[in-house]
Amino acid sequence: MRAAVLFEAKTPLQIEEVSVATPRAHEVLIRTAAVGVCRSDLHFVDGAYPHPVPTIPGHEAAGVVEAVGSEVTTLRAGDHVVTCLSVYCGSCEFCVTGRLYLCLGAGTRRGKAVAPRLMLGDKPVAQMLNLSAFAEQMLVHEHACVAIDRDMPLDRAALIGCAVTTGAGAVFHCCDLSPGETVAVVGCGGIGLAAVNAARIAGASRIIAIDPVPEKRILAEHLGATHSVDALSDTAADEVVELTRGGVHHAIEAVGRPQSAATAVKVLRRGGTATILGMMPLKEQVGLSAMDLLAGKKLQGGLMGGNRFPVDIPRLVDFYLRGLLDLDSIIGERLPLERINHAFDELRRGDATRSVVVFA
Structure with a gap:
């Protein structure tokens, strides 16, 4: 799959062919439809926040489920989904007290003894914020996404994954x-x-x-x-x-x-x-x-936003479909993956609202 890879902070992202693994237990393979370009990504790209490299940024996304691994109970192929970086384990103190956004996601990532989700040639690619969405596909834990109404346009749904949530x-x-x-x-x-x-x-x-x-x-x-x-x-x-x-x-x-x-x-x-x-x-x-x-x-x-995204995101989608939430006006431009560095330049200038990377 094509992906925008960050090899070193403070350098432009490069479009590369990255291989994605087959879904294992509790994992979901998503065909990415749209990704919002968020300032949080820029913090990592510009080195203000550290992150292992090479990595694929991007976390505000929507797409369609292509395949699910064993033991996945909440999603199936064909579902339209919004992803969220607030991946949750479901059993820690924060989860059981209703504060899913504070969960550290124990058990939602692949261990060192298991093949990485993403590879660039023979080198592992570090998954950013459990998602790495500036790519044609995402392989994530099922607790990092939620199914939404199929009437929701996916380019606008992507914004709900971070900015709106x-x-x-x-x-x-x-x-x-x-x-x-x-x-x-x-x-x-x-x-x-x-x-x-x-x-x-x-x-x-x-x-x-x-x-x-x-x-x-x-x-x-x-x-x-x-x-x-x-x-x-x-x-x-x-x-x-x-x-x-x-x-x-x-x-x-x-x-x-x-x-x-x-x-x-x-x-x-x-x-x-x-x-x-x-x-x-x-x-x-x-x-x-x-x-x-x-x-x-x-x-x-x-x-x-103190989110409980499996509940909040479908409600926000409903707000949009009922005309209460205006997402159309927030999108400043839609652009292909190849123009991702332009989108980050616009963020640095500070004049843009929201750029959205869309995949054909």
């Missing part, structure tokens, strides 16, 4: 937003736009989008933001506080920069909560001041 999950799970509360979303890429859309679905009274790119702010307003603020303005946080008469109940950071996290804290009202979704540089820290603590402000992480 994370952004919407932050609203529905991490924030537990009540109708009438106020929300600020810092960063209007794929995740931030999904959070804006979800906040509208959840009944937020005011939704304020904060981003430096005018086109993204316009798109955020199309998706449900009641107001938008230029993130580059020295008075951005003050504008949000004034618009909401004291600050927002919930601030969602969807960029991965210390400055945007600081903004999320600044725009909170007393007792408000800031949820950090972005992948920040590993050495960075985010905190609350003594005055923030006295004001009852709270700061939390929101790994993958």
